[in-house]
Amino acid sequence: MWLIRLFDEKVDEMFAKGLIHGTTHLCVGQEATPVAACAALLKTDKITSTHRGHGHCIAKGADVSKMMAELMGRVTGYCKGKGGSMHIADLEEGNLGANGIVGGGIPIAVGAALTSKMMKENYVVLCFFGDGATNEGSFHEALNLAAIWDLPVIFFCENNQYGMSGSVKDMFRIQDIADRALAYGMPGHVVDGNDLEAVYDVVASAVARARSGAGPSLIEAKTYRWKGHSKSDGRKYRTREEETAWKAKDPIERFKNRLIDEGIATEEQLNDLKARAKMEIERAVSFAESSPYPTLEMLEEDVYAH
Amino acid sequence: MREITYQEAIREAMSQVMREDERVFILGEDIGVYGGAFGVTRGMIEEFGPERVRNTPISEAAIAGAAIGAALTGMRPIMELQFSDFVTIAMDQLVNQAAKIRYMYGGKASVPMVVRAPGGSGTGAAAQHSQSLEAWLAHVPGLKVVQPANAYDAKGLLKAAIDDNNPVIFYEHKLLYSTKADVPEELYSIPLGKADIKREGSDVTLVSTGIMVQKSLTAADVLAKDGIQVEVIDPRTLVPLDIQTIVDSVKRTGRCVVVYEAVKRGGYGAEIASLVAESEAFDFLDAPIIRLGGKEVPIPQSPELERHAVPQVEDIVEAIRNMMQKA
């Protein structure tokens, strides 16, 4: 969780200084959902991610140096600098890719789950998306398809209360997005997305169900993004009080306090973890900064497979 | 006259029309207090309220379909696509519904709506947020396609697009939003289908649209120092297209270059080049017609690659110098 938070805080700082070109969507405040969900998966399982995907990527095992290089448009990045923040894929770790199209990854997750079933590969696919994405047609069509084919896919909604400026209060007439599962004949679960263990438990049971051949589930994790939607966002659509209230539910602090209270780890050990994460981020920045940009010959490479 | 930005010009046209005509309303993602992804609708919800500045869920197909339904029944909606790339999701509604309804119903119905679509590269947002897809839309009978190149044209063309009784795709370029021009305060209309000669010249006819107009004008300044007089023509609307103005110019200059940001292959520039070749201007040509378009690649994120993916001023200058040397 520290690695994700420190990565995104660093990215925020670098954008502000103009060191990164393009756009970015930070997941600060939402670290528990990717970490817990990916912890419930095996290395061979797959995920699909979103425009707010740095956390998913890191939780699924990505190297932050290659991520930073990608954000800075360097050739050593995950996609040789061609994709940038919204289009990082790490197929070796089972990350089928971030996505700049809201809802774009949901049917793709269904297709990957179809492969697993048809080829008896026995992996499950965990599909991340936001609350906003569940109003896209792709969400509804994909859930139905996964349901009728009993596919091993977990639809995991990170309900961070906003799709850009659209609050869930304005964009839904239902309290819980998980209720939409009913329409497709699959189980729906609501979970506190800032509670690492609760998320882990519910994902683990959905994974077990999927792996046993019983089909898909929809999980809605309620959380909050602390920062704006992307770079230039005055956050006029919400109050500073609301932000403060959610910050008090910081998933990292919460898990840390529990570890200390139960004597599982000491404050020093946890601070040490944070310090190590910080060093890793510093290394990532210097790796990215010292990496070359792609050459102009690369502009026309990789358009078609050979 | 005062100078305002392209973004302000679009907002002003919408606001002035909305004050006059209660049938006009806008809908789209984050167009309320957020002011739209590029700030174009900033402040409009304060004036017109949430009924007429309708913030929608992230549901492009539903937004387009709703605009069509409203237009069919007497309203004049303006929908904002957050990025023109997302037209892919609204495509069924726009291509199979909006474009064909009037024709299929034997002229008994019409769909007077405007789709505002920010397109183009240069922001580092990479392949899914940087496309120029106007050629797809121009291909479909029933749709009109507008590409304003400056703030003045944006205001006048948007007014005409709103007044038009057909679905009109209004393709804006993100890098133009902050560019300024003299724009009259009062509402005015620039007819769809009337090209604008942005600069007169006698040696080459340079046809360009959208952001390429500015680049072409800069290239023309550079070439003028070499004694090459470039005429820059901006068709302003792809459908309907004022081909006659282009043909007349080519008859005078004997040379034609077409520049556009969209991928060169299958782009709209090919259409213009063919129309010129098929016209009476053919006999006046002193050189083959040249197209300069984007490379046949998705737009990459890395800054230098991104710059080289689409034509720049130096590419235009070089192409025209080569053309003149061969003569």
Ligand SMILES: Cc1ncc(C[n+]2csc(CCOP(=O)(O)OP(=O)(O)O)c2C)c(N)n1
């Ligand atoms: C098809 C499509 N429509 C609109 C957008 C613009 N956009 C990018 S992210 C976003 C909000 C998505 O909200 P949500 O799915 O809740 O995810 P979150 O940002 O909250 O993580 C929007 C509207 C897009 N990228 N793709």
